[in-house]
Amino acid sequence: MEKFIVKGEVQLSGNVRISGAKNATLPIMAATLLCSGTSVIHDVPYLRDIQAMQEILTLLGAKVVRHEHTMMIDTTNVSKVEIPEHLMREMRASVFLMGPLLGRFRKVRISYPGGCAIGPRPINLHIKALEKIGASVEESYGFIDAEAAELTGGEVNFDFPSVGATENAMMAAALAKGTTMIRNAAREPEIVDLQSMLNKMGAKISGAGTDTIKIDGVSRLLPAEHTVICDRIEAGTFLIAGVMTRGDIVIENVVPEYLFSVTDKLQEIGAKIITGKDYIRIKAGELRGVDIKTLPYPGFPTDLQAPMLSLVTIAKGTSIITETIFENRFKHVDELTRMGAKIKVEGRTAIIRGVPRLTGAIVAAPDLRAGSALVLAALAAEGTSEIEQVYHIERGYEKIDEKLQALGANIVKVVG
Numbered sequence: 389m390e391k392f393i394v395k396g397e398v399q400l401s402g403n404v405r406i407s408g409a410k411n412a413t414l415p416i417m418a419a420t421l422l423c424s425g426t427s428v429i430h431d432v433p434y435l436r437d438i439q440a441m442q443e444i445l446t447l448l449g450a451k452v453v454r455h456e457h458t459m460m461i462d463t464t465n466v467s468k469v470e471i472p473e474h475l476m477r478e479m480r481a482s483v484f485l486m487g488p489l490l491g492r493f494r495k496v497r498i499s500y501p502g503g504c505a506i507g508p509r510p511i512n513l514h515i516k517a518l519e520k521i522g523a524s525v526e527e528s529y530g531f532i533d534a535e536a537a538e539l540t541g542g543e544v545n546f547d548f549p550s551v552g553a554t555e556n557a558m559m560a561a562a563l564a565k566g567t568t569m570i571r572n573a574a575r576e577p578e579i580v581d582l583q584s585m586l587n588k589m590g591a592k593i594s595g596a597g598t599d600t601i602k603i604d605g606v607s608r609l610l611p612a613e614h615t616v617i618c619d620r621i622e623a624g625t626f627l628i629a630g631v632m633t634r635g636d637i638v639i640e641n642v643v644p645e646y647l648f649s650v651t652d653k654l655q656e657i658g659a660k661i662i663t664g665k666d667y668i669r670i671k672a673g674e675l676r677g678v679d680i681k682t683l684p685y686p687g688f689p690t691d692l693q694a695p696m697l698s699l700v701t702i703a704k705g706t707s708i709i710t711e712t713i714f715e716n717r718f719k720h721v722d723e724l725t726r727m728g729a730k731i732k733v734e735g736r737t738a739i740i741r742g743v744p745r746l747t748g749a750i751v752a753a754p755d756l757r758a759g760s761a762l763v764l765a766a767l768a769a770e771g772t773s774e775i776e777q778v779y780h781i782e783r784g785y786e787k788i789d790e791k792l793q794a795l796g797a798n799i800v801k802v803v804g
């Protein structure tokens with residue numbers, strides 16, 4: 389098993405290029421199943437989750453070839469509609485295959501998806517959406533079978549703006565007969581990116597980025613070429629790293645608008661930010677505590693709650709962080725406590741009393757973002773830290789150790 393060894397208290401400086409977004413690439417890879425032929429996706433990051441999705445597509449009969457960050461997916465010979473349980477368990481995004489397989493083959497069999505263990509992650513909203521557009525869905529012995537003689541447009545009203553359920557509904561409805569309206573849809577930039585890809589494939593979708601999405605079903609889709617958007621969560625993580633190490637860094641290949649809720653909070657904490665068309669420069673100032681509540685986009689993203697919590701452990705005063713999206717997303721707290729942080733968790737709220745400095749310790753990444761929060765803490769801490777279970781972090785950060793090294797960090801990956 390691999391681990392990171394980090395010697396802390398090095399101020400980061402320099403420029404770092406942000407990769408393509410994991411959470412945009414995964415549904416777009418799934419969307420290629422909606423037609424026959426070769427689609428091309430650019431800026432695909434090297435990540436464990438992408439590898440897992442590639443394996444699933446291959447098993448279904450697709451031919452997937454990578455040249456650096458470009459991926460070609462030929463779906464001509466896809467004929468299977470069942471995803472084995474061990475691959476479903478690999479990641480949450482495996483559930484994205486439901487919509488496209490149902491759309492193209494009118495039949496799909498999956499089991500419950502895996503993903504970060506951050507609280508219960510039901511798929512009732514996905515199922516409800518597919519039923520609204522004409523699928524019959526049956527659950528038994530952990531398997532979910534969906535089929536439809538014909539998919540028809542329908543009214544989908546979500547109780548909660550689920551990202552994955554919105555994406556699944558868009559993909560299945562793209563090939564339905566008639567119009568589908570999705571209300572209380574998720575508004576994340578990754579939804580807009582999926583709409584762009586689907587429309588390049590010939591779909592007729594509008595409204596992504598707002599809470600109402602309209603899909604006029606078409607009878608056939610064609611392969612397309614698309615460059616995925618930047619990873620706003622990786623971008624936010626690097627911005628926080630810059631502040632935590634009292635550094636001065638520039639993140640490149642970003643859309644600053646995607647990060648407004650994050651840069652606003654970082655300014656409130658005391659960072660100085662200069663924004664260009666596709667870059668953000670961040671410099672640390674005097675750090676003070678803030679209150680943060682995670683919310684669906686454009687609110688503060690749950691995926692940056694852990695890195696931000698790590699930052700406020702060394703900000704002056706008290707911070708209050710409330711997690712409203714997932715029930716159990718404070719697993720980094722125990723590990724940060726080992727590094728000298730003062731945190732009390734009450735239900736979905738963490739109360740953090742800032743300390744002047746953290747100290748290095750041996751810790752383990754409990755999940756993806758909790759893991760990156762520990763890397764940030766280690767970069768700022770006095771002394772050496774070891775971060776075990778690096779595989780969680782590599783689900784979502786492309787070459788994080790190499791990117792940090794290029795900014796001057798003292799971080800190495802070792803086996804042991």
Ligand SMILES: CC(=O)N[C@H]1[C@@H](OP(=O)(O)OP(=O)(O)OC[C@H]2O[C@@H](n3ccc(=O)[nH]c3=O)[C@H](O)[C@@H]2O)O[C@H](CO)[C@@H](O)[C@@H]1O
Pocket residue numbers: 411414480481508509510511512513514515548549550551552553574690691713714715
């Ligand atoms: C691969 C991917 O894109 N993952 C992202 C996606 O996950 P994911 O698509 O799983 O997140 P959702 O927006 O669906 O989940 C948000 C909330 O809705 C609940 N819910 C969801 C579906 C459902 O059928 N029933 C239900 O109750 C979940 O339990 C959770 O409490 O959005 C999350 C919220 O921004 C991010 O943290 C994840 O990084």
Ligand SMILES: C=C(OP(=O)(O)O)C(=O)O
Pocket residue numbers: 411479480481502503504691756757784
């Ligand atoms: C929770 C995340 O991913 P997933 O939904 O794939 O588990 C994440 O990217 O932070």
